[in-house]
Structure formats: structure tokens, C-alpha cells
Amino acid sequence: MGYLDELNNIQKSAVTHINGPVMVIAGPGSGKTRVLTYRIAYLVEQGIPPWEILTLTFTNKAAKEMKERITKVIGDKANNIWAGTFHSIFAKILRMEATKIGYPSDFSIYDSQDAKSVITEIVKTQGLDTKIYNSSAVYSRISLAKNNLIDPQAYFEDGDRLLEDKQRKMPYIYKIYALYVKKCKRAGAMDFDDLLYQIHELFDKNPEGVLEKYQRKFKYILVDEFQDTNQLQASIIQKLVKFPGSPENICIVGDDAQSIYGFRGASIQNILDFEKDYPNLTVYKLEQNYRSTHFIVQAANDVIARNRRQLKKKIFTEKGEGHPIRILRAMTDTEEAKRVVDMLVEQRLRHHYENEDFAILYRTNAQSRVFEESLKNKRIPYKVYGGMSFYDRKEVKDVLAYLRVTVNPKDEEALKRIINYPTRGVGATSMAKISQGAEAEGISLWEGIQKCYEYGITKRTYNSIKEFIAMMKMFQEGLQANSAYDVASRVVKMVGIMKDLKKEKTVEAQNRVENVTELLDGIKSFVEDDEVDELNTNIDDKSLRSYLQNVILLTDMDTDEGENVSRVKLMSVHSAKGLEFKSVFIVGMEENLFPSMMALRSKDARSAIDEERRLFYVAITRAEQILTLSYASSRYRYGKMQYNNSSRFMEEISPDYLDMSTPINRAAVRPNKGFRRQPTRQVSKAQPLGNFKPSPIGQVVAGAKILHERFGNGKVISVDGMGTNKVATILFESGVGEKRLMLKFAKIQVTG
DNA sequence: GCGTATTCCATTTTT
DNA sequence: TGGAATACGC
Numbered sequence: 001m002g003y004l005d006e007l008n009n010i011q012k013s014a015v016t017h018i019n020g021p022v023m024v025i026a027g028p029g030s031g032k033t034r035v036l037t038y039r040i041a042y043l044v045e046q047g048i049p050p051w052e053i054l055t056l057t058f059t060n061k062a063a064k065e066m067k068e069r070i071t072k073v074i075g076d077k078a079n080n081i082w083a084g085t086f087h088s089i090f091a092k093i094l095r096m097e098a099t100k101i102g103y104p105s106d107f108s109i110y111d112s113q114d115a116k117s118v119i120t121e122i123v124k125t126q127g128l129d130t131k132i133y134n135s136s137a138v139y140s141r142i143s144l145a146k147n148n149l150i151d152p153q154a155y156f157e158d159g160d161r162l163l164e165d166k167q168r169k170m171p172y173i174y175k176i177y178a179l180y181v182k183k184c185k186r187a188g189a190m191d192f193d194d195l196l197y198q199i200h201e202l203f204d205k206n207p208e209g210v211l212e213k214y215q216r217k218f219k220y221i222l223v224d225e226f227q228d229t230n231q232l233q234a235s236i237i238q239k240l241v242k243f244p245g246s247p248e249n250i251c252i253v254g255d256d257a258q259s260i261y262g263f264r265g266a267s268i269q270n271i272l273d274f275e276k277d278y279p280n281l282t283v284y285k286l287e288q289n290y291r292s293t294h295f296i297v298q299a300a301n302d303v304i305a306r307n308r309r310q311l312k313k314k315i316f317t318e319k320g321e322g323h324p325i326r327i328l329r330a331m332t333d334t335e336e337a338k339r340v341v342d343m344l345v346e347q348r349l350r351h352h353y354e355n356e357d358f359a360i361l362y363r364t365n366a367q368s369r370v371f372e373e374s375l376k377n378k379r380i381p382y383k384v385y386g387g388m389s390f391y392d393r394k395e396v397k398d399v400l401a402y403l404r405v406t407v408n409p410k411d412e413e414a415l416k417r418i419i420n421y422p423t424r425g426v427g428a429t430s431m432a433k434i435s436q437g438a439e440a441e442g443i444s445l446w447e448g449i450q451k452c453y454e455y456g457i458t459k460r461t462y463n464s465i466k467e468f469i470a471m472m473k474m475f476q477e478g479l480q481a482n483s484a485y486d487v488a489s490r491v492v493k494m495v496g497i498m499k500d501l502k503k504e505k506t507v508e509a510q511n512r513v514e515n516v517t518e519l520l521d522g523i524k525s526f527v528e529d530d531e532v533d534e535l536n537t538n539i540d541d542k543s544l545r546s547y548l549q550n551v552i553l554l555t556d557m558d559t560d561e562g563e564n565v566s567r568v569k570l571m572s573v574h575s576a577k578g579l580e581f582k583s584v585f586i587v588g589m590e591e592n593l594f595p596s597m598m599a600l601r602s603k604d605a606r607s608a609i610d611e612e613r614r615l616f617y618v619a620i621t622r623a624e625q626i627l628t629l630s631y632a633s634s635r636y637r638y639g640k641m642q643y644n645n646s647s648r649f650m651e652e653i654s655p656d657y658l659d660m661s662t663p664i665n666r667a668a669v670r671p672n673k674g675f676r677r678q679p680t681r682q683v684s685k686a687q688p689l690g691n692f693k694p695s696p697i698g699q700v701v702a703g704a705k706i707l708h709e710r711f712g713n714g715k716v717i718s719v720d721g722m723g724t725n726k727v728a729t730i731l732f733e734s735g736v737g738e739k740r741l742m743l744k745f746a747k748i749q750v751t752g
Numbered sequence: 753g754c755g756t757a758t759t760c761c762a763t764t765t766t767t
Numbered sequence: 768t769g770g771a772a773t774a775c776g777c
Binding site: 060088112136195196260264363420428430460553555597598599637638 | 754
Binding site: 130366369636637638639640 | 768769772
């Protein structure tokens with residue numbers, strides 16, 4: 001147990017105190033992950049079976065990292081620990097238990113797009129105005145309700161909620177909510193919130209003693225980032241931990257100062273209440289920061305001191321004084337981007353940093369664009385996190401929709417997506433008729449299209465639909481005997497998706513073809529490869545159903561596979577939580593941006609600004625050595641020029657920690673009247689970065705050593721196919737394993 | 753019913 | 768600004 005020596009005394013106590021409730025208040029960079037992983041390792045060494053340990057995190061990445069680190073300490077036993085995100089762990093349990101609460105085990109998961117589309121349809125059929133009942137707004141109200149354990153009935157009885165809706169000119173949300181729930185259920189679908197809400201239902205109703213089963217199973221529970229849990233999550237945990245005779249072996253880790261998900265119903269109150277709920281609670285405070293230098297830690301302390309209501313702690317560091325914090329001022333957003341990138345290049349040279357040592361953090365994803373342009377101009381490789389991810393791409397969603405309907409024909413959103421893709425003459429008019437008919441009879445859309453001839457559609461359309469149904473049934477029949485990959489590749493082939501994409505001869509269309517190929521590769525590795533199961537808890541479930549339910553919970557944060565080029569990282573501050581970088585740029589430090597306009601205008605502005613401040617605190621504390629803040633006096637937003645003052649947050653840092661060579665100037669600097677925005681040069685998109693030069697297809701032969709732009713070094717196993725359709729099977733060194741790549745699209749350089 | 757042109761409209765953060 | 772809903776011509 002030599003690893004215990006790597007811990008300071010408080011960390012050690014937190015690790016070895018395994019019985020009874022424990023709360024660890026962990027400041028930024030205080031070795032929180034280390035404590036969590038060693039605690040789990042310690043539990044296993046004490047003889048606790050790994051499968052009795054449940055670890056809940058917020059991101060797959062955090063779960064994965066933890067598993068890897070535990071594996072290093074205790075070996076393969078780590079594989080049997082239940083570690084994952086709230087959503088993925090509960091999705092997995094629901095897969096086994098859903099039938100007990102009236103859902104099929106093949107339930108679909110609706111992403112937010114699906115959910116919003118359901119809402120829009122309801123709003124329309126209810127004869128309400130889709131402009132007023134904006135689907136995003138309605139969805140967030142419904143989501144908030146679920147996260148506060150308010151069902152439609154309770155919503156209807158909740159005067160405050162109804163009043164608030166009325167004030168927002170949306171008095172009928174309660175009605176939409178009820179219909180939404182009904183519709184999802186009929187479609188055998190759960191949205192993101194349902195993955196938690198339905199687990200709560202399951203435990204609450206407790207059919208066949210299912211709650212006791214899991215209470216017995218999970219003898220030790222650990223929860224990471226507890227400050228970001230909402231009422232629903234806290235309640236689920238409580239159900240598992242608090243019961244007569246329970247040893248209450250729960251360990252929560254969190255930092256009230258880093259609570260940044262209030263908009264999702266997260267509440268610091270959960271942390272503050274924890275002591276009340278668990279009278280035997282032992283609290284450990286980790287206050288030494290092992291990440292950042294003195295200036296950075298002090299700046300963070302200065303800022304957070306302005307907030308009301310917080311758990312007392314004093315974060316300190318022994319990492320030395322470090323560099324004072326630099327502030328960059330620019331006239332425009334483009335100039336800001338340019339100056340940031342220039343500074344980045346300078347730091348890279350001076351401190352011998354790699355690109356990957358840098359992060360550019362912003363408040364809103366829309367800000368990434370100018371920095372991308374700037375980085376492209378300087379030929380600096382970068383990666384943008386957040387925004388459009390692989391699984392959000394239309395072509396990927398289309399294929400997944402076919403698979404979803406194959407697994408769960410009642411999945412209405414998926415069915416609507418594919419019924420006329422590729423176009424087969426089933427347009428909006430016919431679908432409206434069928435939808436109406438099905439709705440009137442109270443049957444699912446899938447059942448509706450079976451008898452669509454009753455709803456007065458044309459012969460032609462009827463024939464198309466008949467063909468479509470026959471095809472889908474064929475896929476469904478293949479489900480039992482074939483692997484997820486076989487089903488998927490058959491779907492892609494039979495549906496003619498590739499044919500449809502290839503008929504367009506643009507670069508974008510080629511990319512789409514490549515994406516579909518990549519998706520199929522992904523499914524293949526899911527089937528064959530143990531590594532890809534992010535959950536890692538149930539590697540035997542290789543069904544298509546299991547694939548679909550896993551894949552929707554992945555984000556691009558989790559798919560960093562085979563990264564071989566060192567890249568600057570661009571992401572929102574929210575996404576940066578839990579990460580660290582040698583040098584951090586926090587950009588767009590302006591009023592109305594950071595803090596956001598929403599926060600400044602909200603009816604409880606004080607609390608909203610406090611949350612923005614915690615967000616800024618999170619941002620500052622990502623930096624290990626160098627922190628740079630930047631802002632622009634003017635910037636384009638929504639196509640218009642906007643002028644903002646510099647952020648109040650910068651003034652909250654004592655000048656002692658700032659590099660005063662560039663003082664903050666609060667007065668808005670307005671450019672002269674004749675000022676014109678520089679037209680941004682369009683840099684061609686598919687430009688290979690660095691010195692990467694793709695080789696001609698002919699050079700890629702079996703046995704060749706190659707370098708792929710994304711997957712890194714590998715060896716060609718075989719090449720098949722003819723002419724321009726050659727496909728190479730390549731074994732990559734970098735964890736991604738074997739991949740089949742279309743040579744005409746793959747960016748491959750032969751190295752030997 | 754389909755594809756394209758046009759207008760319109762909303763802009764926070766995400767599992 | 769750019770993505771999505773709508774209008775319009777075939």
C-alpha cells in the first residue's frame with residue numbers, strides 16, 4: 001500500500017475512512033481525483049468486492065480517467081467497479097429493469113433535439129403559437145420540473161410554477177408537459193432527464209423489491225462533483241444509501257465554490273444540507289493546491305471572496321510565486337484573437353511549451369470562431385470541444401435513426417426522421433394525415449403507417465410506405481441472429497444512404513460518406529473491442545440496443561482517441577471543469593459576456609452573478625503556470641457590432657497579482673466612425689496541419705508503415721477494393737486498434 | 753411532393 | 768451571423 005505515502009495527512013484520512021458518511025471538500029487542484037481513486041483502490045484492498053462499489057461522476061472522461069488510475073494500482077479488478085456518469089450508470093440499470101415501470105428494455109433515448117421536436121409538435125397540435133412557446137424554453141421548464149421531482153400533476157398543483165409560466169406568457173406549459181410525458185412513454189423513449197427521473201420512479205415504486213436489490217448491491221457509494229448534483233440526483237443517492245440498518249457508506253466529493261450548473265437545477269444546497277441528512281458525517285477539507293502557482297491561487301481567492309454563502313476554506317499553494325496575471329486589451333474581437341494567438345506563440349517559445357499545454361477558454365461556444373481563424377492563419381493545430389459533435393452530424397443521426405427504429409419501432413422521432421430519407425415520396429402532407437389518424441386512435445406512428453391506407457393517402461405514397469415497412473421488418477428480423485455491426489452495415493447498404501450521399505460531388509458530401517464509414521467502424525469496434533465500452537461495467541452486452549443507448553450519452557470530450565498531434569484546446573469554461581493546462585487564456589472578459597447578459601438581467605441577478613463568478617473561479621484555477629485574460633472593446637454579435645465594458649471580474653483581482661504593464665481601462669473605447677471590420681480571409685477547410693503531406697493512394701500497400709492525420713502511426717494489414725474505391729485495413733498503434741479506411745478520403749502518409 | 757430561395761429569428765452554460 | 772422555418776416555383 002505504498003501509494004498511501006503519496007498522500008498528505010488529510011488526503012490519507014479521507015482515503016482510509018471508509019465506513020460511514022464522509023464529505024470531502026476539495027479545493028481546485030487539491031488532489032481530489034487522487035483521493036477518489038486511492039479510496040477505491042483501498043476499498044478493494046480491504047476485501048470489498050469491486051462490483052459492490054458504485055462511483056458516480058458527471059463526465060465519461062472523469063470516469064474513464066479514474067478507472068485507468070485505479071487499474072494502475074489494483075490491476076484488472078478495477079474493471080468490475082461500477083463507475084460512470086449518472087446518466088450512463090442509470091441507463092444501464094434501466095436497461096435491465098425498465099419493464100418493471102412500463103418501459104420496454106429496448107427504450108430509446110431522446111436527445112435534446114428529439115425532445116424539442118416532440119414539444120414543437122405538441123405546441124402545434126394544441127393550436128398554440130410556436131413563437132411564444134419556444135421549444136427550448138418549454139423544454140428547459142420541463143427539464144427543471146423533472147429535476148425537482150415535479151411530475152405533471154404536481155406541476156398543475158404548483159401555484160408558484162404556474163404563476164411564473166403565466167408571467168412568461170406561457171400559461172399552458174403544464175399541459176404541454178403532461179402531453180410530452182405521454183408521448184415519450186408511448187414512443188418507448190426516455191429523454192436525458194428521464195434516465196434519472198425514471199430510476200427515481202423505479203426506486204420509489206419499488207416493484208419486486210428492486211430498491212433493496214440495489215441497496216444491497218452497492219455497499220460503497222462515491223459521488224464526484226457533488227456540488228453539481230440537483231435535487232433529483234441527490235434524492236436517488238439518498239434512496240440507495242439511507243434506509244434502516246444502512247451503514248451509510250457514502251463518500252461525496254465536491255467544492256461549493258465550483259458549482260456552475262445552477263441552470264440545470266444543481267444546487268449548493270445539496271452540499272450544505274448533507275450535514276443535516278447525515279448526522280454522523282465526517283468532513284475533510286483539502287486546501288492545498290498542487291496545481292497552480294501563488295499568483296493564480298491568490299487571484300482565484302480574491303475573486304471567490306466576493307461571493308456570499310460558502311463553506312470556509314483557505315486554498316494555498318507551495319508551488320512558488322509564478323507569473324503575474326497578464327491582461328490583453330483589444331479593440332475588436334478579431335484583434336483580441338490575434339493578440340491571444342501571438343501571445344500564445346511567444347509563450348510557447350519562451351517556456352518550451354507544446355500546443356497541448358494551452359487552453360483558450362470562453363464563456364460561450366460562439367466565441368470560438370475568431371480564435372479558430374487566427375490559429376489557422378498561424379498554422380497552429382487546435383481542437384474545439386463542444387458545439388457540433390460527431391454524433392450531432394446529420395448523416396450520423398440518420399443512420400442512427402434507422403438503427404433506433406429497428407430496435408424500437410415505436411421511436412417516433414427516429415421514424416419521422418427516416419420515413420422520407422432518402423426521399424421516397426412520403427412528404428409532409430401524408431405524414432400529417434397519418435400522424436393525425438394515429439393520434440386519434442391512440443396508436444404509435446409505427447402502427448399508424450401499417451394502416452396508413454385508412455387515412456386517405458395516395459396510392460403511390462402507400463406503396464412507398466409498404467416497401468419501407470417491409471425493409472424495416474427485415475432489419476428487425478436480423479436483430480437476433482446478427483451482431484450490431486452486421487445489422488448496421490446491412491442497413492447502410494440496403495437503405496442506400498451511401499448512394500444518396502455520393503450523388504452529391506462536393507467536399508462536404510465526401511466528408512459525410514467518411515463519417516458514415518467512421519460510424520460503422522465505431523460500431524464494429526464496439527462489438528469487437530472491449531476498450532470502447534466507456535462504461536466498462538458490462539462488456540458482455542454487445543447488442544445494438546446497448547450500443548445505441550451508450551452512444552447517445554457520449555460527447556466529443558470522450559472521444560479523444562488516437563490523438564497524435566499536439567493541439568491547442570478551445571472550449572467553454574463549463575467543459576474545462578476538472579481539466580488543467582500549463583497556460584490558460586480566458587477570453588472575452590467583458591460585461592454582458594462574462595458575466596453574461598442573461599445573468600445581469602435575471603431577476604435574481606445577485607445569485608446569477610455569483611454563479612458566473614464561480615465559473616470565473618473555475619476558469620482561473622485551470623491554469624498551472626500562466627494565466628492571461630483578454631477582452632475586446634467591440635465585437636460582432638448576432639451580426640451587429642456591440643460595445644462592452646471590461647468585465648467587473650477582472651477588477652476583483654488585487655493589482656498585486658496582475659502584470660501592470662497593461663492596466664485595465666474601464667471606459668469603453670469606441671473605434672472611429674469610419675471603422676470597418678476587416679473581411680476575414682477564408683482559409684480552405686481541409687488544410688492538413690503542420691508538415692503532414694498525404695501520399696498517393698498507390699503507395700498504400702499491405703505491410704506499409706503509415707501516418708494517419710488523426711489516428712497516428714499504424715501498419716497496413718491489407719488493401720481491398722478496386723480503383724478509387726480501395727479500402728485499407730490498418731492497425732494503429734494508438735489504442736484505436738484496427739480501422740478500415742477508404743483511401744480516397746483518408747489522409748494517409750506513407751512513412752516506410 | 754420536392755428542392756431551392758428567402759425571410760426570419762434567436763442567440764449561455766450540457767449530461 | 769448563420770440555422771431553421773417558410774414560401775414559392777416546378
